[in-house]
Amino acid sequence: MKGSVVSEAATAILAQIADGVLKPGDRLRSQKLADQLGVSRFPIGQAMRMLAERGVVVADPGRGFTVASDAPRLAGNLDKSQRDHLLSAVYFQVAEDRLNGTLPDRVSEQAMRDRYNLSRGQLTQLLNRIAAEGWAERRPGYGWSFSAVLTTPAALEQSYRLRMAIEPASLLEPDYALHPDVLKQCWETEERMLDGEIETLDADLLYERGIRFHEAIVGASQNSFFLDALKRVNRIRRLLVYRSLADRSRYWTQAAEHLEILKLIESGDLGFASEKLRAHLEGVMKNISNVRPLLEAGTRPGQESRTA
Amino acid sequence: MKGSVVSEAATAILAQIADGVLKPGDRLRSQKLADQLGVSRFPIGQAMRMLAERGVVVADPGRGFTVASDAPRLAGNLDKSQRDHLLSAVYFQVAEDRLNGTLPDRVSEQAMRDRYNLSRGQLTQLLNRIAAEGWAERRPGYGWSFSAVLTTPAALEQSYRLRMAIEPASLLEPDYALHPDVLKQCWETEERMLDGEIETLDADLLYERGIRFHEAIVGASQNSFFLDALKRVNRIRRLLVYRSLADRSRYWTQAAEHLEILKLIESGDLGFASEKLRAHLEGVMKNISNVRPLLEAGTRPGQESRTA
């Protein structure tokens, strides 16, 4: 893994190929791509050279790079291999250990470093992230203490109640405006889900899709405080939900409801959309609550966690 | 300034003396104080020695320290001098510079270090804090970019609308329970305000009081997501409001409404309390909106900011 921007650029290019934005034979303009990603041309060039090695693009000395003929086939596979931000793995491990009760409430940095084999820099990054998400904080003096958020059984329901407070309200913001392109994209995603992706997609990706929908809806409120609050709760929620991800059946109802809400927004009936959204969230929450007793009954799935 | 725990301990002791919890002649048990603050006895001892030099406590070799006879008089003065967390000053300066438009949207870390004379560690601390609050983020590649939150004229109103979504909802949480002691303390604070503190108190402290009330109310929901979201928005709001702090008259109405809400909570009528709280927030927001045109008209108070 070279620099992070280089690999991000590579993933972005692959994504464009996979989505059909870039077709075989197209020339890759480094300046254009650089502008899109908000970086300079240099890492773009490196990324293209990297992709050339893997045969996704072909170098054409003096004229840059062009998309290879069998790129679309290759793009799909390579895309996934990029997803191992090594620090992220430790992050989920820590969350898991907290949920398990393996990791004590109070711990020194030294102990964390020994436990997870981290360098000082990595540890501070990790702890800063966790602190920013609100489930750990520095103690006066030494060490850190974890909050009870992750270990409280009711936490997941609580997160839904916050969402029920903010999401429907965001639709009633005075400047609410969902961009047609975004609406269209959301719509297509949901249709693809109903078209079969619900059964085939990776559980993580399925969760990601749900998040995206709700954040797109709230983002259109033009009020960044709403979006921030939602994003924040979602980050923590991700640590809580995965046990119930196995149940895919609920996604069918969900996708249908999502489409209904989009339709209402498109028609401009935001008040009704807001009510629907609230009902939708309430339904999902009830669904979760029903599963909860099972989850708490000690039938922990063990260690075949997401980090495996 | 010694270690931060030492000075914090000193401030805590001074506060206890000022509040009358500790009276002249009382012995200071180091273990007890250490437990209260969640630290070891060592920094407590250092703090006491520090206070002994200033004559607030007297050393009694072999038997520790006792509170000096004229301690209450001294405590009030010394308490204030502690309030210059140097990093905090820079933080407000940065916010001010953003509001002014002095600080560009895009800036490198190097430039920040030069501009504010910070060490590497200090700068990362500062930027992490700002990033956590959501008004700046790393750019891909180098440097940071500030979001428009602080410079958007409507931001303050937007923050109120988020509060209107979450605060009233928090009162309707199933496990809502405001501890009688907290209620009593809130009540007394508001009465003291009406008793004259509105006119005499420092503007910062006045703002702090308002925050405390609302966070106490929401905190009683037993749902940390609600409290987190509120705290977060309040931290940013602090950067936005101070221009309108000058107008003290609105605090009279506010305090009265606060008392009314407390009364409703005490009587157990949470539904009504929730409605009152919503109305209260709406009133405050309207009040702010009326002042806004004045603030935007270019009558900036200049640089006699809070960091002075």
Place this chain on the structure above:
DNA sequence: GAATGGATTTTGATCGCAAAAAATGCAATA
């Protein structure tokens, strides 16, 4: 016997240098 005062150990912060990564400028080229 409980609490203190100080010595020892552990923990975390700071500083400087070296290396990596990205941005920028410039000549070459289709």
Place this chain on the structure above:
DNA sequence: TATTGCATTTTTTGCGATCAAAATCCATTC
């Protein structure tokens, strides 16, 4: 003339050594 390819410059990060601060332990004292 727009675009690429490469060299140079700037910015940031990583790591090790050094230093300060806080926790812990133990002898001492009232």
